[in-house]
Amino acid sequence: MKKLDYSSLISKNAPLPIESPPGLSMDGSKKSKYIFSITYTNPHTFQKNKMSDALNTAINKEWNTLTKYPDIQGYPKLRNLISNNLQLYRKLTVNPELVFLSSGAGGAIKTILDTFIDSGDIVLVEEFTYLGTLNMLLAKGAKVIHIPTDQYGIETEKLENTLKDLKLKNTLPKLICTIPVYQNPMGITMSLGRKKSLIKLSEKYQIPIIENESYADFRIDGPNLPPTLMSLDTAGTVIYVSAYTKLLGCGLRLGYAVLPANMQNVLSRFDSGNSPSQLASILVYEFLKNYRNEHVVSTADSLKIKRDTMLKALEKYFPKTCSWSKPNGGMMIWLKLPSNANTWTALPHAIKNSVEYNPGPQFHAGKSGKNFLRLTYSYNSADEIQEGIKILSEVFDQEEMFK
Ligand SMILES: Cc1ncc(COP(=O)(O)O)c(C=O)c1O
DSSP: OOOOOGGGGOOTTSOOOOOOOTTOOTTSTTOOSEEOSSOOOOGGGOOHHHHHHHHHHHHHHHHHHHTSOOOTTOOHHHHHHHHHHHHHHHOOOOOGGGEEEEEHHHHHHHHHHHHHOOTTOEEEEESSOOHHHHHHHHHTTOEEEEEOEETTEEOHHHHHHHHHHHHHTTOOOSEEEEOOSSOTTTOOOOOHHHHHHHHHHHHHHTOOEEEEOTTTTOBOSSSOOOOOHHHHOSSSOEEEEEESHHHHOTTTOEEEEEOOGGGGGGGGGSOGGGOOOHHHHHHHHHHHHHHHHHHHHHHHHHHHHHHHHHHHHHHHHSOTTOEEOOOSBSSEEEEEOOTTOOHHHHHHHHHHTTEEOEEGGGGOTTOOOTTEEEEEOSSSOHHHHHHHHHHHHHHHHHTTOOO
16 A cells, blocks of 8 residues: 655645754764763752652642643742742742743743744844754744854844844844853853843834743852843843753753733733643642752752863863863853864764764854854763763864864
8 A cells, every 4th residue: 555645745834844963863862972962951960859759749739730721821839939939039020920831941932933933034043042942943934143142142233233234124033032141052141231232122123032041040150140131121022931941850841931011912822732741840849849949059069060070171182273161050061163173074973982962053044153062061970071072072183173
């Protein structure tokens, strides 16, 4: 019997395919030993017993809510806790009615993009940006424009020039997507001055901002974080997104968005298909309520050791022709190799040696940045990080990428 050809049935609204680097597994399933390519939850600080307590409490106390469909915006107690914690730790005042829970930060971003972005819409992002959001935008046919970004974050003067140019052509971006804290992949935290300028521009040109603070709980050292964009916003242009994915478990995949009040009238247009599991929501609530602070501290302590080990190994094994970020938080280091290096084509050689990393072009709509790469340090132990960086330097040396 002739097999049905599903590819001939694909809807014209289905996402466009995205080119991904040869051999790289997006979920680490290839079982390489050294996974420097994914921001996994730190397995060395996973609180098995406390998670188990939280799960027990969740089922015993709330089993009845598990028999019903959840609240459309997600478990109300968790939304209240998120609102309290944002006030406590980010000095952001949030009405829990404006919080919606999602399947990871990615789920919240997808819901927002599905609501607002059409093929051909222009979206502004940092010079390099998180590949998940980038791929969602490209899959929707959005026109992504990268804005130059320095150590203070997105360069707002250049962003304004882009806005002026676009306005002259009678168009404007639909959205600005930014990761102002421990930016993925560049590791930068946007300064308060830049934040104020960005807010001014978004208000002047009436362009919403997605503020993605997925890494705000991962401060290792350095200055305290500047206030959120959302707390500086008076025109309701900022949509705040974050998650507990990296803190508590990628497998739990619990994220959320906080909407500005003037967006409430479009809530009914949201696709609720990205809602998280109610069990995961209750478990996360019980865990955060009892153990959040100690867990944040132990995670930061462990990440400090891993980050420092990776930085030291890079110092030891990588030549002076390379440079890299020294992040104060988050889970990744952004490296620049000499301009002839090609991190995309060298990747299969690294994977053969059990090392996975992200080539720079993964973070750019135009696939620029072939002499850049991102290394994450949350998954492997300090000893493994040291070994993996040594192997990677040998691979790059054989590929003649250091000249
Ligand atoms: C900046 C940023 N946003 C969103 C995500 C996706 O997170 P989640 O797994 O919570 O959907 C990631 C994951 O790496 C990320 O780095």
